[in-house]
Amino acid sequence: MTSRRYARLQPRPYGRVARQLTDNPDWIPTITEGDSWFAFPGFLWRRNIIGHLQRTFRARMAMLLMSHNGDTVEKIMSRNEKRKLRYALKHRYGFRILLFSGGGNDIIDAMPEILRPKCPGVGWRSCINDDALAETIGSIRTGYESLLGLRDRHNPHCHIFTHAYDFPTVNGEPIRIFGKPVRRPPITTEFRRKGFKRPEDRRKIVRFVLAEFHAMLYELEMDALNPFTVVDTRGTLHPVHWQDEMHPSDRGFGLVARRIGRAIRKYFPQAIPRSRLDSY
Numbered sequence: 001m002t003s004r005r006y007a008r009l010q011p012r013p014y015g016r017v018a019r020q021l022t023d024n025p026d027w028i029p030t031i032t033e034g035d036s037w038f039a040f041p042g043f044l045w046r047r048n049i050i051g052h053l054q055r056t057f058r059a060r061m062a063m064l065l066m067s068h069n070g071d072t073v074e075k076i077m078s079r080n081e082k083r084k085l086r087y088a089l090k091h092r093y094g095f096r097i098l099l100f101s102g103g104g105n106d107i108i109d110a111m112p113e114i115l116r117p118k119c120p121g122v123g124w125r126s127c128i129n130d131d132a133l134a135e136t137i138g139s140i141r142t143g144y145e146s147l148l149g150l151r152d153r154h155n156p157h158c159h160i161f162t163h164a165y166d167f168p169t170v171n172g173e174p175i176r177i178f179g180k181p182v183r184r185p186p187i188t189t190e191f192r193r194k195g196f197k198r199p200e201d202r203r204k205i206v207r208f209v210l211a212e213f214h215a216m217l218y219e220l221e222m223d224a225l226n227p228f229t230v231v232d233t234r235g236t237l238h239p240v241h242w243q244d245e246m247h248p249s250d251r252g253f254g255l256v257a258r259r260i261g262r263a264i265r266k267y268f269p270q271a272i273p274r275s276r277l278d279s280y
Contacts, residue, residue, distance in 0.1 A: 013064055013066070014064065016065075017029065017063070020063075024060065026270065027060045028097055029093045029094060029096055030062060030063045030095060030099060031085075032098075032099045033066040033067055033085060033098065033099070034099070034101030035070065036069040036071075037104070037163075037253070038050045039069050040247055041178070046243070046250040047254065049253055049256055049257045050065070050067070051253070052253055052254045052258075053257050056276070057257065057272050057273070057276040060272070061097065061271055062093075066084065066085070066088065070105060072105045073103055073139075073140050074140075077146045082146070082150065085150060086154060090154045090155065094155075095158055096157065096159065096268075097268065097271075098158050098160045098161070100160055100161065100162040101163060102140075103140045103213055104165050104246065106140050108187070108246070110132065111186070111187065112193075114209065115128065115129070115190060115196075116128070118196045118201070124204050124205055125204075125208075127194070128209075133209065137212050137213060141216050148224055148226075151226065152226055160227065160229070162230055163232075163256065163259075164210070164217060164231070165233060166233055166236050166248070167203070167206055167207055169239045170187050170203065170245055171188075171244070171245060173243065173244040175246060186245065187206070210234065214230075214234065231260050231263045236256055237252045241255060262277055
């Protein structure tokens with residue numbers, strides 16, 4: 001049996017990686033794991049980050065796609081999902097890159113606890129429950145530490161890249177898939193429920209919470225024993241680049257993907273053509 005025919009008989013999603021590596025032996029075996037910023041459905045008219053890396057920027061990366069919409073770091077590092085990731089890290093393909101997107105849904109889910117009701121004469125800063133925020137960030141950190149530990153034990157040379165999202169516009173737009181609303185705007189809904197009417201208060205709270213998230217990631221990056229890169233994607237997007245409160249537009253996803261692609265190129269110059277990144 002030829003190697004090409006054998007590769008096409010492999011079960012998905014590993015079969016897809018096998019075919020890519022058979023056809024392109026110089027491509028870099030890559031795991032993608034995370035939330036909707038890596039998995040948001042949309043096909044050609046609204047690509048997520050991974051879609052842009054693959055098609056817009058023509059990444060020379062054989063990608064094992066493990067991301068799912070709505071995933072939290074806690075869920076990804078739960079027993080069953082962690083077992084799948086462990087298997088991937090130990091796989092004979094020798095994955096050299098792990099692209100990870102996680103933490104945003106954990107924060108959204110915890111917003112009812114993080115945000116106190118707005119009272120007259122009380123500034124926005126006093127309306128943040130510091131204990132609840134610290135607990136949420138701490139839980140996310142525990143998940144990332146578990147991820148790093150898993151990589152260190154089973155594939156220490158696999159370079160992990162993650163990102164810091166960006167500051168959402170809190171525009172009140174529901175989440176749509178193929179144009180159909182599937183979820184109410186979660187951030188706006190919670191702000192309204194807690195009595196926050198001023199857009200400036202909402203923006204400051206969102207920025208403060210994301211700053212805490214990024215500070216935690218930065219500490220982990222400084223302490224990591226093996227390659228771990230946090231791409232600071234904050235400030236990449238303008239309001240026009242957001243489709244809803246949680247997801248960028250196609251153009252927005254592309255801008256974030258370009259920044260991540262440039263970070264990847266620093267360590268793996270062959271992974272993505274520079275011309276593609278520079279021309280977007």
